[in-house]
Structure formats: structure tokens, C-alpha cells
Amino acid sequence: MKIEILFPFGRQQQTQSFQALAATELLLSGADGKSERQVFSEIEHLGASVNNECHSLYSSIQIRCSKSAAVEVFKWVTHHLLKSDYPEIELDRYIAIKVASLQRKMQTASYWSDKVARQHYYESLSWENGNTTTEDFEALNRNTLIEFHEKHYKPPSAALFFSGDIDEESVQSILNTWESYSTRPFLWNVPIENLDYSKQFNTTIEHPIKNSSQLSLKWLKHIGEIDERKQHQLTLLNMVFGGYFGSRMMQELREKQGLTYGISSFFRPLWKGRSWEVSGEMNSENKDKALNGVKQIIQTLQSEKISESELNRAKTYYLGVFRSGFDGPFANANKSITSLVREYSSEFYKNTLEQILDIRPDELMTLAQKEMDTNSFIKVVAGKLID
DSSP states (O other): OEEEEEESOOGGGOSSTTHHHHHHHTTTSEETTEEHHHHHHHHHHTTOEEEEEEOSSOEEEEEEOOGGGHHHHHHHHHHHHHTBOOOHHHHHHHHHHHHHHHHHHTTSHHHHHHHHHHHHHTTTOTTTSOOOOHHHHHTOOHHHHHHHIIIIISSOOOEEEEESSOOHHHHHHHHHHHHHHOOSOOOOOOOOOOOOTTOOOOSEEEEEOTTOOSEEEEEEEEEOOOOHHHHHHHHHHHIIIIISTTSHIIIIIIIISOOOSEEEEEEEEETTEEEEEEEEEEOGGGHHHHHHHHHHHHHHHHHSOOOHHHHHHHHHHHHHHHHHTTSSHHHHHHHHHHHHHHTOOTTHHHHHHHHHHHOOHHHHHHHHHHHOOGGGSEEEEEEOOOO
16 A cells, blocks of 8 residues: 655745755654664565655655555654654765766756756746756755754644555554644645746757767746646647657657657646746757757647647547556555646546547647747757857
8 A cells, every 4th residue: 555645845945955855855864863774674674665755846755565564654654754853974875875966967968958948947946947056965964954844844734645455444543643743734835936928038058068979958938827628738739749759859850850869848847837848869960950840840830730630649649648647546646646736626637538539620729829939948958069
């Protein structure tokens, strides 16, 4: 079975880069006189696993275990996460690992194309703009993590999600344990987006990287809060554009012209909206052809209706992805969490299949005209640049 504890806070609440991430990932690094090894030895002894995650809006702790051990594991994890004292030795080890990982990423063109794009586009949002360095990890200290822990994790406010093989008695025992610690109600407070949607980016930012052998492309723009039907329209439009292997970018730029090693487009959830991103890797000599190729595909989507056969292929793929998202009890729990985080209506999942099938080519052409102005995307290329 799986128990997920979802806290309504994340990177947005931090006062220092990586504070929320470190405070969350090190929750079980030591407490009540026990080291991280001792805390996790008991968890492993009970046949369980625990994973901590930190996002922009929320943080979560995921416990996987057998039904027979659920109550004992939950009590152990809850007790130690609430009493976390972040031992210096574990923090030092954590910083060393994170710095080394970040240094490796900084050797890649894809890291810099994404970082530069986010840094410029989301410059007013410190937790999302990518303006972080290895020095930010090294600046973390135990007091910073304890401050975040005291403010947000103790006393706690969280929503609990259960999935898998679990009975009512176990659920009630877990709830009784949680209520003995929890003194605040779960309050989901998604902030108002503070972004200028009128920004125009008429040029491509070039970021050279020494010793790089290739080039990474990144396009990015923000899509604000939209209704549920438009979410499905955007998903289908993106699939035709670059959202799966049969998309136009993959078929035209990669398969037919051989301009890229790979190229795709996708959405990344942020607040009530999402970022729309294009990402690709290529030889430097193909930069201009690839950039123009992306623009031409967008212009065609804006001026010509998608054929019924192409749209039906995208719909079939979308329907398959949606259905597979409910495969198994853990997946169903994830859908409940997504519904809470994205603030979906109670009818969202019920109506999805019907809404996907109902979308027409003319709707997507109109949507492309409205949302795919190429100058509304910030455009970055990073890596080996040729004069």
C-alpha cells in the first residue's frame, strides 16, 4: 500500500535558494538522538520505503509498505519528521552530493538553455527563475533548515492519501496518529500569478559554452489559468506540434530533415497555470534551420486546419495516455493529488474522454493563432555557437 502526506507549501515559501528542497529531503536525516542510518534502518526493517519531494506549491512524503506494517511505519516516520534536527554531518554530506550533481549538469548545453530561459522569463519569481548556483547549496546551514521546519512542518498541516491494500481499521489508526500531531487544518492557498503576459521576445538569446560539441534549444512561455476544456485543447495542439513521436516537429525536423537528435514540446505545471516548453538537441550547423523549422510548423498550425486523420491519431494517443493514468491503485491516488493541486472540478476526470473526442480542427487552429505567437516564447540556444 501507499500513504502520501501532502503539505501545502514548497519552494514559494522559502527565503533562501534550496532551503525548502533541503529541509524536505533531509526530514528523516536524524531526530530524537537517532542518526539517519538508524531512522532508515527501522523503516527498511519493516519492509518499507520513504521518498520526500519538494515542488513549487507543495511538498510530499510517500510511504510504501505492506498493510500489516502500515501503522507502525507511519508512526515511526511521523515521529521523526516532526522532530527533525538536521545533523551537521548529514547536511554536509547532502551539500557535497548536490554540488557535485549540479556541477555535472552545468557541463551540459541542455542545462544552460533551460536555466537561461527560466532566469529571463521568470525573473520576478525567485523560486522559479533558475538563478541558482553551487554557492547557493554551499550557503545552506542547519539554522536555515530548522527555521523552515519550525514554520511549516511543526505544527503540521497536511492532506493524507491512501491507496492499495488497506482496511478501514488501519486508516483510522493512521488518522488517529496524525491527529495527535496535527494542530492546523489543511489550507490550500494557490497564489495569484504575477507575470507580464505582454512580453515579446523578438530575438534568440545565445549562450556559448566552452568545450561543448553540440547545441541545445529551449523555447518557453507561460500559459495562465484556463478552463478545463481549453486544457484538453492545448494538450491536443501540443501533441500535434511536438508532444509525441508522431508529432510534426519529431517527424519533420528529426526524421525527415535530420536537423536534431531529438526535439519535443511539453507543459510543466506551475501554480494555476503551466509553462509551455520546446526542447531540442542538434549540431551547431543546424541551428538556424531548426529554429526556422519550428517557426514554420507553428505558422502552418495557425493558417491551416489539422487534418481529421492527424487529429484522430493525436486523440488516440491522448486517450491511451489518459486511460493508462488510472492503471492501478497508486495511479488513482496520484489522480486525486493532481486534482487537488490543479484545483480541478469534481467533473474533470468524468468528462475528459468526451471532451477529447469532441475537439475540432478549427478550434485548434484558433487556439494556435491565440497562444502560439512565436515572439511570446523566449528563445535560447546554448552550447557550441558558430559565428
